Amino acid sequence: MTTTNTLAQPWSPAQKVGFRFALLFFILFILCDPNGAVPLLSNYEGVYMAPVQKLVVWMGTHVFHLTKPITAFTNGSGDTTYNWIVLLLIFIKSVVGAAIWSLIDTKPKSYDRLYYWLLVVLRFYVGFTMLGYGGYKVIKLQFPAPGPARLLESYGDSSPMGLAWTFMGYSKAYNYFTGIAELTCGILLLFRRTTLFGAVIAFTVIANIVAINYCFDVPVKIVSSALLLMVIFILLKDLNRIIKFFFLNQTAEPAVLTPRRFQKRWKNISLTVTKYLLIAYTVFSIGGNVISNMKYGDDAKHPVLYGLFNTQTFIQGKDTLPPLTTDTTRWKRISINSFGSVRITTMNDSTRNYSFKADSVKKQIIIGSFKDTTRKYTFAYTLSKDSILNMTGKGPNGDMSATLKRFDEKKFLLMRRGFHLINESPFNK
Template identity: 50%
Template sequence: MIQAYIPAAGWSVARKILFRLSFLFFTLYIFLNPNGFLPYSEDVHEIYIQPFHKLIPWIGAHILRLSYPITTFTNGSGDTTYDWVVLLLIVSLALVGCMVWSLIDRRRLHYNTLLYWLNVIARYYLALTLINYGMAKLDKSQFPFPSTYTLLESYGNSSPMRLAWTFLGYSKGYNYFMGFAELTAGMLLLFRRTIRVGAIVALVVTANVMAINYCFDVCVKQLSTILVIMSIFLLLQGWEHHLNFFFLNREVRPESLTRPTFRRRWINRALAVTKYVFIIGVIGYTIYGAVGSSNQYGDNAPKPLLYGVYNVQTFVRNEDTLPPLMTDARRWRRFIVTRYGRSGVQLMNDSEQFYINKPDTMNRRIGLSGILDTSLKADFAYTFYGKDQVLLAGRWMGDSVRMTLKGFDTDSLLLVQRGFHLINEQPFNR
C-alpha cells in the first residue's frame, strides 16, 4: 500500500499526541461497545466480553472500592455502573497507551495513513449507529404510541424518561422527522465527498439526542455523548475550512479527498466494489430488522388477549362484595392490559401492581405473576359477555375473587382524538 498524500511538513508534537489518544480511545470504545452497528456484532461481542464481566466487578471492588458489588451489566440501560467503569478503563488504557506510544514512536513525522483509517472507523460507526436509530424511528419501534397504561398514568407518577418517551411516541410525524434527519446524517457520512456536511448534520442530531438523554434522565447518556464527540472529531479534520467558510468569510479551496491506495488497480477496484456491497448489505439488513422490530415492538405489534383498559364494576372477595371506597387497598379499580405480555392493576387507593400475563386461550384462563413483587400471584377464568364486558373469576393473593369489568375506550381521550389543527383561534393548551 502506498500513501496518496504526504504534506511537506510533519505534524506538531501536540497533534501527534492527540491523535494517539483519539485512536486508542475510539478503537477501544468501539471494541467494547459495538452497539450492534454491524450485523451480528452483538453476538460476537457477547463472546469476547465475558472476561470483562469478571474484570470490571473486580476493579469496582478492589481498585475503586465501591460500596456495592457490580452485578448488573449492559442491558436496556447503557449507563449502569458497569458501563461507567468500562469507560473509566478505556480512558485509563488510552492514556497509558498514549504515553507508551509517544515514547517508542516519537520520531515519526505524521500518521496520515492511520488517521485516514481512524476516520473511516469513526464515521462508519457513527453512520451505521445513526442509520439504525433512524430506522427505529421510522418504524416507530423505538418510540411507539403511548400504551394503554401510559394514557391513564398521571404526569406526576411518570419518570422523566417515560415523559420523554410519551412526548416523542405520540407523534408519528415527529418520529419521521427525527428518523429522516438521522438517516440523512448516516448516509452522508458513508461517502468521502459528503463527510463534512454529514458530520455537521450528525453533530446537530446527536447533540439534540444527548440533551434529551441528560435533561430527561434517559439511560443512554454515555453512548450519545460518544456520538457527539465522534461528530466533533470528524469536523476537526477540516477545522480551517470550517473557520474560513462559516466565520471569517474567506475563500475556501477544495479539500483533497485522496486516500491510501494499492499499486495494482484491480485491488483498488475490488475494494471499491466491496465497499458498496457492504453498504447495501448492511442497510438491507437494517431495513429487514426494522420491519421485524415494527411488528414486534412498534405500533404494528400484535395486541394480546384482553388488550385494553377495564374499569372494575363489581368486586367480590371471599364472597364479600367490596364497595368502591377510595381508601380500599384490597379492591381493584382498573385492570390494564398492554403489549409485550404486561398488565397493571390500579387499586382503589391509587396504589399499583404490575404483572406478567400468562394467557391460556384453550382453557380460557389468564395467569398473572408480579414483576416488582414476585409474591403477587393470580389465576382467573375469563368470560366475555355483552359489549366490552368481561367476567374474571379465580384467585388473587390467596383469596377467592370474582369481578366484572367493563372496557374503557381510550380513543375518547383528548390526547388520542385531538389530532392536528392548522387553524387554532385560541391556544388549546389543556
C-alpha cells in the same frame, strides 16, 4: 500506497499526541461497545470482554470499595457502574498507550495515513449506528404510542425518561422526522464526497439525542456522548473550511477527497469490493432486523383484551366490596398492555404490575408475578359485545370475581385532540 496530506504542514507535537490518544480511545471504545454497528463483532464481544468483566468486578470491590458487588453488566441501561468503569479503563489505557507511543515513536512528521483510516472507521461506525437508530424510529418501535397504563399515569408519577418516551411516542410524524434525519446522515457518512454534509446533520441529530439523554435521565449517556465526540472528530478535518464559510465570510477551498490507493490494481479493486459488501451486508442486516420487528411497533396486533377496564363490581370471597378510596384490596381498574403485562390499580391508587396472558379459546386469563414466576392466578372470563368483562377465579387475595367496563382510550384529550392548522387561541391544557 500514495500519500495525500490531510494537513499541509507537518503535525505539531500536540497534534501527534492528541491523535495517538484519539485513535486508541475510539478503537477501544468500538471494541468494547460494537453497538450493533460492527458486523459480526457483536457475536464475539462476550468472549473477549469476559476478562474485562472479571477485572471490573475486582476493581469495584478492591479499588472503589463499593458496598455491593457489580452484577449488572450489559443490559437495557448503557450507564451501569460496569459501563462507567469500562469507560475509565478505556481512558486510562488510551492515556498510557499514547504516552508510551509518544516516547518510542518520535520519527513520523505526521500520521496522515492512520488519520485517513481512522476517519473511515468512525464514519462507518457512526453511519451504521444512525441507520439502526433511524430504522427503528421509522417503524415506531423505540417510542411506542402511550398505552392504557401510560395514559392513566400522572406527569408527577412518571419518570423523566417515561415523560420523554411519552412525548416522542405520541407523534408518529415526529418519529418519521427524526428517523429520516438519522437515516439520512447515516447514509451520507458512508461516502467520502458526502461525509461533511452527513457529519453536519449527524452533529445536530446526535447533539439533540445527547441533550435528551442528559436532561431526561435516559441511560444511554455514554454511547451517545461517544458518538457525538466521533462526529466532532470527523468535522475537525474541515474545521478551517467551516470557519471560513460560516463565520469569516471567506471563500473555502475545496476539500481533498482523494482516496487512499495501493500501487497494485487488484488491491484497490479488493478494497472497493470489500467496502460495498460491508455496506450491503450491514444495510440488509439492519433492514432485516427492522422488518422482523415491525410486528412489535404501533401497527402490531394488540393482545386479547387489550385496553383499560374500570371496575363496576368486586367480590372478594363472598363479600361485595364497596368502592372505598382507602381499600387496598378492591380493584379500581386494570390496564392490559402490549407485550404481556397488566397493571392493577386498587382503590387507594396503588399499582401492581403482573404478567398477563389471555386464551380466547379457553376463555381463560393467567396473571403472574414478575418476581416469582411460580405465583400465577387463573381466571375464567367473558367479554360481552358492550365491552363488559367478567372475571372469576383466585387472585392474590383469594377467591374473587369482578365485573369491569372497558373505557375507550381515544376519549383521553391527548389521543383525540389531533392536529389543528388554525388555532384562534392557544389550547394548552
